[in-house]
Amino acid sequence: xxxxxLRQLLAWFIRIFLAINITYFVANIFLDPSANYVERxxxxxxxxxxxxxxxxNLSHNEPLLHRWWDWxxxxxxxxxxxxxPIGGSVNEQIAFxxxxxxQLMLGATIIAFIIGVALGVYSASRQYKLGDRVVQVASIIGxxxxxVVVALVVVFIAIQANRSLGWTLFFVTGSGSIGVEGFGPMLxxxxxxxxxxxxxxxxxxxxxxxxxxxxxxxxxxxxDYVRTARxxxxxxxxxxxxxxxxxxxxxxxxxxxxSIPGIFTGAMLSENIFAWNGMGRYMVTTIYGNDIHxxxxxxxxxxxxxxxxxxxxxxxxxxxxxxxxxx
Amino acid sequence: xxxxxxxxxxAATPKIAGPGRRSHSRMRLYARRFRRxxxxxxxxxxxxxLVLVAVIGPRIARYSISEIDFLALAQPPGGTHWFGTxxxxxxxxxxxxxxxxxxMIIAVAVSLLTLLIASFLGALAAYMGGWVEKIILGVIxxxxxxxxFLLEALVAQKTGGNWLWLIxxxxxxxxxxxARVIWQLSTSIREREYIAAAxxxxxxxxxxxxxxMIPNIGSLLVVQFTLGIVSTVMSETALSFLxxxxxxxxxxxxxxxxxxxxxxxxxxxAFFFPAGTMTLLTIxxxxxxxxxxxALDPNSxxxxxx
Numbered sequence: 001x002x003x004x005x006l007r008q009l010l011a012w013f014i015r016i017f018l019a020i021n022i023t024y025f026v027a028n029i030f031l032d033p034s035a036n037y038v039e040r041x042x043x044x045x046x047x048x049x050x051x052x053x054x055x056x057n058l059s060h061n062e063p064l065l066h067r068w069w070d071w072x073x074x075x076x077x078x079x080x081x082x083x084x085p086i087g088g089s090v091n092e093q094i095a096f097x098x099x100x101x102x103q104l105m106l107g108a109t110i111i112a113f114i115i116g117v118a119l120g121v122y123s124a125s126r127q128y129k130l131g132d133r134v135v136q137v138a139s140i141i142g143x144x145x146x147x148v149v150v151a152l153v154v155v156f157i158a159i160q161a162n163r164s165l166g167w168t169l170f171f172v173t174g175s176g177s178i179g180v181e182g183f184g185p186m187l188x189x190x191x192x193x194x195x196x197x198x199x200x201x202x203x204x205x206x207x208x209x210x211x212x213x214x215x216x217x218x219x220x221x222x223x224d225y226v227r228t229a230r231x232x233x234x235x236x237x238x239x240x241x242x243x244x245x246x247x248x249x250x251x252x253x254x255x256x257x258x259s260i261p262g263i264f265t266g267a268m269l270s271e272n273i274f275a276w277n278g279m280g281r282y283m284v285t286t287i288y289g290n291d292i293h294x295x296x297x298x299x300x301x302x303x304x305x306x307x308x309x310x311x312x313x314x315x316x317x318x319x320x321x322x323x324x325x326x327x
Numbered sequence: 328x329x330x331x332x333x334x335x336x337x338a339a340t341p342k343i344a345g346p347g348r349r350s351h352s353r354m355r356l357y358a359r360r361f362r363r364x365x366x367x368x369x370x371x372x373x374x375x376x377l378v379l380v381a382v383i384g385p386r387i388a389r390y391s392i393s394e395i396d397f398l399a400l401a402q403p404p405g406g407t408h409w410f411g412t413x414x415x416x417x418x419x420x421x422x423x424x425x426x427x428x429x430x431m432i433i434a435v436a437v438s439l440l441t442l443l444i445a446s447f448l449g450a451l452a453a454y455m456g457g458w459v460e461k462i463i464l465g466v467i468x469x470x471x472x473x474x475x476f477l478l479e480a481l482v483a484q485k486t487g488g489n490w491l492w493l494i495x496x497x498x499x500x501x502x503x504x505x506a507r508v509i510w511q512l513s514t515s516i517r518e519r520e521y522i523a524a525a526x527x528x529x530x531x532x533x534x535x536x537x538x539x540m541i542p543n544i545g546s547l548l549v550v551q552f553t554l555g556i557v558s559t560v561m562s563e564t565a566l567s568f569l570x571x572x573x574x575x576x577x578x579x580x581x582x583x584x585x586x587x588x589x590x591x592x593x594x595x596x597a598f599f600f601p602a603g604t605m606t607l608l609t610i611x612x613x614x615x616x617x618x619x620x621x622a623l624d625p626n627s628x629x630x631x632x633x
Contacts, residue, residue: 015469015472016472018469019469019472019473019474022473023473023474023477023478026478026481026482027481030481030482030484030485031481140366140610140613140614140617141610143613144557144606144609144610144612144613145606145609145610146560146561146564146565146581146605146606146609147565148564148565148568148581148584148602149564149584149602149605149606152584152587152588152591152598152602153602155588155591156591156592156595156598159591159592258471261471261475261476264476265476265565268476269565269568269569272568272569273588283477283480284480284569284570287477287480287481287484287571288484288570295477295481298474298477299473299474299477302474302476302477303472303473303474306471306472307472
C-alpha cells in the first residue's frame with residue numbers, strides 16, 4: 001500500500017514539475033513585464049526598462065533559458081518562487097492566499113460531494129417519482145448555469161435580504177472583517193463571509209455527482225447481489241446502503257478527481273466576484289500585471305489541487321473496492 | 328484475392344441501399360422518441376427562438392451596440408430602449424441580441440472544431456492501440472493536469488478581444504475531455520466484426536477510423552457536440568467576465584456581465600437581461616442534449632419507454 005502510494009506520488013510529482021515548467025515558458029511568451037512601463041511619462045527607453053527588470057530575473061538581456069534555470073534553482077533549492085515585476089516576493093503573496101482559497105474550496109467541495117451523492121441516492125431510490133423529477137430538474141439547472149450568473153444572483157438576493165433586515169447578515173465582499181476580536185465573534189464573522197461564495201460553488205458542483213450517482217445506482221439496484229440481499233431479509237434501504245451504494249460509489253469517487261479543475265475555475269470566479277484575496281484573484285492580478293513568476297505559482301497551486309484530488313480519490317477507490325489489491 | 332475484390336462491389340451494392348432505407352426509418356424512430364421527451368421539445372423551442380432572436384434581433388434594433396444615448400443614461404426597460412440602457416447610455420437590447428449571436432457563434436464553432444479534433448484523436452487511439460494509444464492518452468491525461476484556465480487566460484488576453492482568436496484558444500485548450508470520452512466509446516466498438524473485416528481487407532487505418540468507427544459512434548458525437556456548446560458558453564463567459572475574452576467594442580453575453588456586478592442594486596436590468604438570456608441558452612441546449620441522448624442511445628432506458 002505504502003509502495004503504491006509512493007509510486008503514485010512520484011508520478012504526480014513529475015507531472016506537476018513538467019506542468020509548472022511548461023507554464024513558465026508559455027507565460028514568458030504571453031506576458032511581457034516591460035509592457036508595464038510603456039505608458040510611463042516621461043517615457044523610459046527600452047534598454048533602461050530591461051535594466052530595471054534585471055534584478056527581478058525578468059530582463060530580456062539574459063537569454064530565456066538562463067532566466068529559467070535561475071528561477072528553477074531558486075524554487076528547488078530555496079523554495080523561492082521569484083519576484084514580481086515591481087520587486088514583490090511571490091512567496092509572501094501565496095503564503096496567505098493559499099489559506100484563503102483553501103477555506104473556500106475545501107469546505108464547498110466536500111459539502112457539494114456529500115449533497116451530490118446523497119441526492120443521487122435519494123432520486124435513484126425514488127425513480128420516476130416526484131422527488132426524483134424535482135432533483136432531475138434542479139440538477140439540470142445546477143449543471144448548466146454559469147457561476148458568474150449564480151454568484152451575481154446570490155449577491156443580489158443577499159443585498160435585498162440585508163436591506164430588509166436593516167443590518168448586515170451577509171457580507172458580499174472580502175473574506176473577513178478587520179478588527180474582530182475573540183473566538184466567537186471571529187467565527188460568526190468568518191461564516192458571514194464564507195456562506196455566500198460557498199453557496200455559489202456548491203450550487204454549480206453538486207449536480208454532476210448526483211447525475212452520475214443516480215445512474216450508477218440505478219444500474220446496481222437491479223443487480224443480482226442486491227436482490228440476494230433483499231431475499232436474505234434486509235430492508236431495501238440497508239440493501240442499497242451496504243451493497244448497491246458501495247459498488248456504485250467507486251466511479252463517483254473517480255469522477256471527483258476530474259471535477260477539481262472545474263471547482264478551481266469556479267472558486268477563481270467567485271473569489272473575483274466576492275473580492276476574496278485568494279489564488280484566483282491573484283491569477284487575474286498576475287496576468288494584468290505581467291507577473292510571470294506569480295502566474296507560474298498560481299499554475300503550481302492549481303496542479304497541486306488536481307494531484308491532491310486524484311490521490312484522495314485513488315485512496316478512496318482502494319478503500320471501497322475489495323477487488324483492488326494494490327500490492 | 329482478385330476474385331474476392333471483383334466480387335465485392337456487386338455484393339455490396341444491395342447492402343448500400345439497405346442501410347439507406349433503414350436509416351430513413353431510423354430517423355423517424357429517433358424523431359418520435361425525441362418528441363416524446365417533453366423537456367427536450369421545450370429545449371428545442373427555446374433554442375430555435377434564441378437563434379431567431381440572434382439573427383433577426385440586430386436588424387430590428389433601433390440603436391447599434393456602440394451608439395450612446397446621452398439623454399437616456401441608466402434607463403429602465405421601456406418604449407424606446409426595450410431592455411433599458413446601462414450607465415453609459417448604451418442600448419441593452421442591441422447589446423444583448425448582439426452578444427447572444429456572438430456567444431452562439433463562438434460556442435458552435437468551438438464545439439464543432441473540438442469535436443473534429445477529439446473524434447479523430449480519440450478514434451485513432453482506440454483503433455491503433457499499442458504505443459499510439461499510450462502516447463495519445465498519456466498526452467491527454469498530462470494536458471488535463473495543466474492549469475488550463477490560466478493558459479487560456481494567458482493566451483486570450485494577448486489576442487485583444489478578437490472573437491476569432493477566442494475560438495482558436497478555446498479549441499486548443501478544450502478538446503481533451505471530449506477526446507477521452509470518444510476514445511472510451513471507440514474502444515467498445517474496435518473489437519466488432521466489421522472493424523476486423525475492414526482491417527483484414529487491408530483498408531488503411533485512417534480510412535477505417537473515418538469511414539467505419541466515427542460514423543458508428545455518430546449518435547454519441549451529436550450528444551457530445553451539444554454538451555460542448557454548453558461548456559463553451561461557460562468558458563467564454565468566465566474568460567470575458569474577467570476581461571480576457573471578448574472586449575469593448577465587441578460584446579458577448581459574458582462581457583456584459585462585467586457591468587452587472589457594479590450596478591446590481593442601481594440598474595439590475597443591465598445584469599438580468601444578459602444573464603437570463605445566457606441561462607436560457609445553456610439550459611435549452613442541455614435539455615436538447617438530454618433528449619438526443621435518450622433518443623439516439625439504443626440502450627437508453629427512456630428509449631424503451633417511449
